[in-house]
Amino acid sequence: MGLTVDYELKETILLARLNGELDHHTASELKESWQLALQQPGIKHMVLNLESLSFMDSSGLGVILGRYKELKAEGREMVVCSLTPAVDRLFQLSGLFKIIRFEENERYALETFGVVLS
Amino acid sequence: MNTNMMRFSFSSQSRNEAFARVTVASFVSQLDPTMDELTEIKTVVSEAVTNSIIHGYNSDPDQMITIICTLSDDEVELIIQDEGVGIPDVDEAMEPLYTSKPDLERSGMGFTIMENFMDHVYVHSTEGEGTTVTMNKQFNRSKAMSQ
Numbered sequence: 099m100g101l102t103v104d105y106e107l108k109e110t111i112l113l114a115r116l117n118g119e120l121d122h123h124t125a126s127e128l129k130e131s132w133q134l135a136l137q138q139p140g141i142k143h144m145v146l147n148l149e150s151l152s153f154m155d156s157s158g159l160g161v162i163l164g165r166y167k168e169l170k171a172e173g174r175e176m177v178v179c180s181l182t183p184a185v186d187r188l189f190q191l192s193g194l195f196k197i198i199r200f201e202e203n204e205r206y207a208l209e210t211f212g213v214v215l216s
Numbered sequence: 217m218n219t220n221m222m223r224f225s226f227s228s229q230s231r232n233e234a235f236a237r238v239t240v241a242s243f244v245s246q247l248d249p250t251m252d253e254l255t256e257i258k259t260v261v262s263e264a265v266t267n268s269i270i271h272g273y274n275s276d277p278d279q280m281i282t283i284i285c286t287l288s289d290d291e292v293e294l295i296i297q298d299e300g301v302g303i304p305d306v307d308e309a310m311e312p313l314y315t316s317k318p319d320l321e322r323s324g325m326g327f328t329i330m331e332n333f334m335d336h337v338y339v340h341s342t343e344g345e346g347t348t349v350t351m352n353k354q355f356n357r358s359k360a361m362s363q
């Protein structure tokens with residue numbers, strides 16, 4: 099099963115789509131590739147799409163909050179979109195809903211950064 | 217009352233986290249749980265096993281974790297055991313947002329998730345001897361009663 103990540107650049111926004119299972123095992127690989135992707139020049143903010151995440155536990159909360167804090171320290175923003183009910187529940191439980199901005203879908207999340215898809 | 221039980225042990229390696237939760241979920245499927253209930257079971261197994269690896273064994277890959285799962289009627293009992301460092305103060309450890317390893321990007325939500333997803337969570341731990349987490353959950357109360 100595992101986890102795959104697609105990174106895409108939409109103007110100055112990094113779009114990351116997670117696919118599969120995010121646990122302690124896959125979180126460490128994700129952290130590495132995510133930090134690398136954010137180092138590409140010209141990236142301002144980012145959108146994290148969780149639509150195809152079939153499993154997540156507290157390790158996922160940790161790795162997402164970790165990147166959120168790194169971005170925030172540099173004055174950059176992260177928006178999370180397309181939560182499944184199970185993932186939504188974990189964000190509710192942990193109180194992350196009060197910290198991170200969530201949007202319903204990818205198109206709308208990108209639009210809030212001024213990226214309009216044709 | 218019909219009781220059905222299984223027990224398995226595996227190395228304290230992160231790659232086994234998925235194996236552990238899928239194995240328990242497929243055993244528990246006999247009780248015909250809902251998708252949501254199965255997700256809850258997978259999540260709590262993942263939480264307890266990850267804790268044994270990271271905290272109990274400090275990421276030493278050569279230790280063993282044991283899971284015992286018992287089904288009786290519409291109820292599941294899960295026991296997840298390690299012989300690691302143990303927890304000095306269980307009450308403090310179970311508080312939401314308490315973590316002893318913030319540097320590893322832990323957020324102290326594991327026990328809170330277990331307590332939310334299961335009916336009952338009991339932690340027995342002795343420093344230097346290890347930790348046993350026992351969790352119970354009854355499935356589909358309403359469905360069982362209408363049968």
Ligand SMILES: Nc1ncnc2c1ncn2[C@@H]1O[C@H](COP(=O)(O)OP(=O)(O)OP(=O)(O)O)[C@@H](O)[C@H]1O
Pocket residue numbers: 156157160263267268271272273298300301302303309310314315316317321322323324325326327328347
């Ligand atoms: N099996 C264990 N052996 C030793 N200590 C443990 C064990 N399980 C939990 N602990 C202790 O209890 C604390 C709280 O555990 P909990 O799972 O709630 O949070 P966490 O693992 O630190 O963070 P998160 O689960 O959100 O990634 C841990 O930080 C650790 O100190």
Ligand SMILES: [Mg+2]
Pocket residue numbers: 156263266267325326327
């Ligand atoms: Mg934990």
